[in-house]
Amino acid sequence: MNKFTKRLLPFCSLIFIISLWTFLEPDTFFTRQNFENVLTRSATNGIMAAGMTYVIIAGGIDLSVGSMLAMCGMIGSVSMLAMSGASWEQISSGQNIPLSTTVMIGGTLVSILAGAFCGFVNGKLITKLRLAPFIVTLGTMSIFRGVSYLMNNGKPFAVSDYEWLDIGRIAMIPSSVVFLFLVLVAAGFMLKFTPFGRYTYAIGSNVETAFHAGVGVNKVQVAIYTLTGAFVGLAAMITTSRASTSQPTAGMGLELDIIAAVIIGGCSPSGGKGTMVGTIVGTFLISFLRNGLTISGLSADVQLIVIGAIIVLAVAADQVATKRQS
Numbered sequence: 305m306n307k308f309t310k311r312l313l314p315f316c317s318l319i320f321i322i323s324l325w326t327f328l329e330p331d332t333f334f335t336r337q338n339f340e341n342v343l344t345r346s347a348t349n350g351i352m353a354a355g356m357t358y359v360i361i362a363g364g365i366d367l368s369v370g371s372m373l374a375m376c377g378m379i380g381s382v383s384m385l386a387m388s389g390a391s392w393e394q395i396s397s398g399q400n401i402p403l404s405t406t407v408m409i410g411g412t413l414v415s416i417l418a419g420a421f422c423g424f425v426n427g428k429l430i431t432k433l434r435l436a437p438f439i440v441t442l443g444t445m446s447i448f449r450g451v452s453y454l455m456n457n458g459k460p461f462a463v464s465d466y467e468w469l470d471i472g473r474i475a476m477i478p479s480s481v482v483f484l485f486l487v488l489v490a491a492g493f494m495l496k497f498t499p500f501g502r503y504t505y506a507i508g509s510n511v512e513t514a515f516h517a518g519v520g521v522n523k524v525q526v527a528i529y530t531l532t533g534a535f536v537g538l539a540a541m542i543t544t545s546r547a548s549t550s551q552p553t554a555g556m557g558l559e560l561d562i563i564a565a566v567i568i569g570g571c572s573p574s575g576g577k578g579t580m581v582g583t584i585v586g587t588f589l590i591s592f593l594r595n596g597l598t599i600s601g602l603s604a605d606v607q608l609i610v611i612g613a614i615i616v617l618a619v620a621a622d623q624v625a626t627k628r629q630s
Contacts, residue, residue: 313621314569314582318589325596332599340478344470346591347480348373349558350584351539353565354491355423355532357583360566361495362528363508363575364430364437369536369562370555371448372422376540377550378452380415381461384408396456403465411466415544416537422448423533427526445559452552460549469545480542487535492580504528508575557608564611565590568618590614 326334352369359366385395387407394401403411422444429440455461472479495501503524506514515521544550569586571578590611597607 314585314589317568318585318592321589321592321596325592325599329596329599333596338595338599342588342591342595344478344480345595346587347478347484348539348542349561349565349591350484350587351487351535351542352532352558352562353569353583353587354487354580355528355535356562356566357491357569357571357578357580358495358504358528359437359532360563360571360573361508361575361578362504362525363511364525364528365441365563366423366426366437366529366532367441367559368422368426368445368448369532370558371445371452372419372533372536373540373543373555373558374452374550374552375422375448375455376415376419376537377544377554378455378461378552379418380411380537380541381463381466381544381550382455383414384411384463384466385461387411395461396459398459398462400462400464403463408466408468411463412469412538412541415541416534419533419535419537419540420530421533423529423531423536424526426533427529430529431522431525449552452554455552458552460551462549463544464548466541466545467548469542480545483538483542487538488580488584491531491535495580500524500527505576508572508577510576560608560611560615561590561594564615564618567615573619 332338352373356366356369382395384403384407385401387410388401388403390399390401426437426441426444429435429444430437433440469479469483474482495504503514503519506517506519507521507524511521540550540554543554547554565586566578566583567573567586568589569578569582569584571582593610593614594607597610
């Protein structure tokens with residue numbers, strides 16, 4: 305499998321999935337409403353996958369993104385409610401509390417900052433304690449989820465007025481899709497045209513060589529996890545807006561879809577390879593696949609099996625291609 309074929313494979317797979325479900329379920333799958341639904345629901349995953357692309361290219365992994373999403377959503381929501389002047393009794397009981405535009409913007413920024421801080425903590429633990437990213441993020445995955453449950457004794461925070469990120473539109477395009485596009489363009493530009501992007505590839509290709517070449521490996525790794533956390537914070541508020549509540553159970557198992565999208569899109573699990581275009585193709589592939597399986601009446605359990613199998617096949621294909629090139 306040459307380099308061009310490997311890059312083209314995810315796109316061809318996406319076309320195949322869309323064509324397959326169009327043939328099997330033409331009345332329900334191939335409709336404008338369904339495609340718009342898939343695009344809007346891909347926004348959360350796509351934004352988070354943009355950050356995960358940096359992490360995996362740099363040779364890392366972040367298993368905490370699903371739990372981080374839940375915690376950031378809870379923090380952003382409670383911040384909105386507190387800034388609106390509501391008492392803790394009103395907030396914790398789930399009363400409908402009016403929210404102004406300023407308050408909603410403030411809560412969204414708090415969620416992004418909370419995500420950035422969580423990512424910063426992940427990066428510092430990995431670099432300062434010399435711990436494997438898998439171990440660190442496995443631990444913080446549990447910590448973030450626990451904090452989410454403790455914040456309101458396992459109950460959600462109600463933010464009924466916070467709907468714009470879900471139903472709002474910019475030039476007739478769903479607002480969440482616009483944010484997805486902006487994030488992907490910005491993240492793709494940084495990855496391809498800035499020193500930060502080049503350092504990310506260098507670290508993933510050979511961390512020792514990058515260090516001796518003068519790259520501030522620790523600083524770049526911390527920045528990568530911080531950026532990923534900020535993207536998770538934004539995705540958390542899109543999820544919150546869609547449900548009009550922040551749930552401590554949000555994002556359960558979401559890390560599987562995010563990692564799958566990035567790897568299927570062409571990122572090598574061993575680091576040093578990947579593109580933002582491949583990541584968004586992988587994200588849409590997973591989204592359309594899940595959408596088609598749901599329309600066909602297959603359970604979420606079956607979907608997990610299918611996604612897991614695709615990850616194994618994608619990694620196996622990457623290993624075979626790597627061995628042939630070497």
